[in-house]
Amino acid sequence: MGMPNSRYPPRQPTHQTTRVNTPTETSPLLQPNTDNASAPGSKNHNKKGRKGSGPHSPVLNGNGINSKTIKNNNSNNNGNGQRRHSPPQHQLPTQQATYLEPDEVAIPDNLWLIIISIWTGSFLSAADSTIVATTTNKIASSMHGSNQLTWIAASYLITNAIFQPLCGKISEIYGRRTTLLIAQFWFGLGCLCCCFSQTVLQFSLARAITGVGGGRLSALSSIIVTDVVPLRLRGMFQGYANLMYGLGQFLGPVIGGLFITVNENNGWRWMFGLQVPLVMVASWLVYNNVHEFILFAEQRMLLRSEWSSFKKIDLPGSLTLSVVIVSFIMMFNSQTSLQFGLCLGTTIVFGILFWAVECYLATEHIIPPFAFRGVLRLSAIAVMFGTMTIYGLNFIIPIYLQVVQDFTSLQLSIFNGFGVFSVSIGSLLAGWFLKHEKSTNVDIILKNSVNASILGFFSVFAGALLCMLVTINAKPSVTQDQIDWLTILLFGGSYFLSGVGYGIYLVSLLILVVGKVGLKHQASVTGMNYLFRSIGSASGTGITLSINGSILKKELYSFFVKKGKPGGKAIYQHLMDDSFYIRDGLPEKYIRKVLKVYRESVGDAMVLITLMASAALVSSLIIRLHITFSNKESRSLLHSV
Structure with a gap:
């Protein structure tokens, strides 16, 4: 690519670059050229990779790599022992055709440095989420606000849901690294504010600041991995990512419990203060190792300060979507029927406005309109109900164990740590299952992803059902010596089962939606996937805690x-x-x-959680039926737009 002095050099693979080829459906760019004018030994043979006069003429793959570099570094071999030739200059593809198939991704030499850099932030975000989930009751009690538990949980999740869908589009305009660094800044600032909060209101506002960046850390990590890892291997890498995320979720409550054990009233402040220097380390790693790996990245970075780039951000769509998200989540935190009605009306009105803006006004969309059709729409609904289930369990189980069963903070942290670590096991199982199928045919990969997601949702449903039965029938423990540890073991196994299912469907559905749209729209649909996760986490937490709190008060x-x-x-x-x-x-x-x-x-809240899990399972079965009986939907939804 041109402009070699740019501060944003494109990825230039060396002779060690790994090449993954698609034997089934090869991009036109990779098919051997039968034109004698370009045959080896002809006078035109040495012209391959030459720049044309048009702005889109360099032959690039989906990561912005010049095909000349790839060919030279692979000794002009196509991976099957056949020599690959460049198309003649008059046959250079259009801009859309320069995107290779999802498997055609050249893996950079510093892949693991990139992975470690982005996963460090994800680790901190995961630890932070479970620290709060397991210590919310203690934090609220220390500030004399146990009746305001919902706001502590919801404040983070609301801002998380608002900003998460924007990260895909913004990262395409301003760059993955810049967007990730900004997210880390807001996350670190929020943690610092949490450390010095004196009231529940202050703490909730600090958690809202944390949510501006916290959710985007995981979403951007998935987007960057998609930039540098081929589709066939993404399931395994997503499993590794969730393993790191699960490690953070495992250590978070344990560390939180230790801090509270040492200092019962203010130990939680140190948990948040400790994260600030760690976020700074994560930012340093990202700044030094993460660059841009998307098509025409260099040109995009040079133009990002222009007004034309700013106009690509869909501000009307962003504002209307934000109001829809906030009003929808607030609807489940309403204290009166009037508040509920106002939130419901606002959700409907601004939902219609968002639809009108995206269909008739916006030229650059936050989320492509086709993402709300077919399998992508069904997968969003499934992931929303599934995440509602898991987050409902994550926030109601600590209340049950601490209050009803007299668990100490450390005991609760260990219990919750093993539960959330099960998510990593589920992710690795899904990644192994998808990688075990050696075929690089996209249709086969997507079919396996759907099958894996059904298994995951069934596991979530079974775990939630067992948790409900335990909470309804188990006797409360006035003191520690009255705890029925056999019942607790069954309860823990049920929670573990749900966590495994959660990890399975997170990986499989993400592979499904990215494989459906290809590289061009992968950032936007990944943002949509995380948006519905955020809506599910916020609404699931809000509904669960609201029902528990209202019954308790009554x-x-x-x-x-x-x-x-x-x-x-x-x-x-x-x-x-x-x-x-x-x-x-x-x-x-x-x-x-x-x-x-x-x-x-708690038992009544568990009944509702089980209904959420059943809705997620039914949605996944509908996805399977849709794929089985629909002959109209192509492998890429881009062709139907």
């Missing part, structure tokens, strides 16, 4: 206030402010009754 108010118990109003207020008051100040004669109320409220 039953406790009825028992202590309406029935006129001595000091009932004061006891009720204490319980709403601090759930640990049950064993630290509540009269002994009321303890078993209050624990029973907590168990019933």
Whole structure:
């Protein structure tokens, strides 16, 4: 490519570059040229790779690599022992044709440096998420705000859901590295603000700042991996990524529990403060190792400060989509029927506006309109319900174990750590399954992805169902010596089963949507996949905690206030402010009754979580039926746009 002095050099593979070829459907760029004018030994043979006069004339693959470089570095061999020739200059493809098939990705020499750099941020984001999930109850109690648990969880998830769909498009305009560095900045700033928060409101705002960058760390990592890893191997690499993510989720609650054990009131502050220097290290790694690997990356980087680049950001679509996301999530955190109605109406109105903007006004879309059709739409619905299930479990299980079963912070951290680590196991299983099929035929890979996702959703459903049965039937434990560890083991196994299923369907559905659209739109559809994950995580958490909280308030108010118990109003207020008051100040004669109320409220929330899991499973089965019986849908949805 031109402009060799640019600060953003394109990836230039050396003789060590690995080449993965597609034997079934070869791009026109890679087919041997039968024109005698270009045959070996002819006078035109040495003209291959020569630049033409047009702006799109260099022969590039989907990663912006000049085909001349690839041919020279592969000794002009096409991987099958046949010599590959360049097409004549008059047959150079159009801009759209310069994209090779998804498998035609040249792997850079510094692949593992790139991988380590982007996964460091994902690790921190994962650790942060489980630190909060397992310590939310303690943090809220230390600030006398146990009745505001929902806001601590939802604030991060709302901003996460708003900014996640934008990262794909913005990274195409301003570059993967720049977008990732900005995300890390906001994540680190949010962690710093959490460290110094004094009230639940301040902490919730700090978590909202963290969410601006936190969700994009994982989404951009997946996008960058897609830039540098061929489709056949992406399942395995996504499994490795989720292994690293799972390691962060495993260590997060353990470290959080240790900090709280050392300092029960303020130990959680150190958990967030410690992340700030680690984020700085992650940013340094990204700055030094991550560059641009997309088509015409160099030209895009040189033009990114131009007004024309800024206009490519769909601001009307972004604003209307943000309102839809916020109102939809707030709908499940409503305290009154009036609030619910307002949120529902806002969601519908701005949803229609978003549809109108994207269909009739926008020239550059946040998410391509075809992403809301067919298999892509069904996969988004499935991933939303599946993530609602998992996040509902992630936030309701700590309440059940700490309050109803009297788990210590460290015990809860270890339990939750093994549960979330199961996600990594599921991811590796899915990656191994997809890699085990040696065929590079895209249709076969996508079919296997759908089959794997069905298995994953069934595992999530089975785990959620077992968790529901345990919480409904297990007896509360007033003290540690009353804990039924056999029941806890069954409960942990059920949670583990759901985690394995979650890891399986995350990998398989991501491979499905990326394989459907190819490299050109992979960033946008990956952003859409993460958007529906974010909507699922926020709404699942909000619905679960809202149902649990509303039932809790109703039953406790009825028992202590309406029935006129001595000091009932004061006891009720204490319980709403601090759930640990049950064993630290509540009269002994009321303890078993209050624990029973907590168990019933958690059980009702678990019933809804199981319904979410069943909706996800049904959606995955519909995807399978759609692919089986639809003859109209092609391997790439680009042809149907």
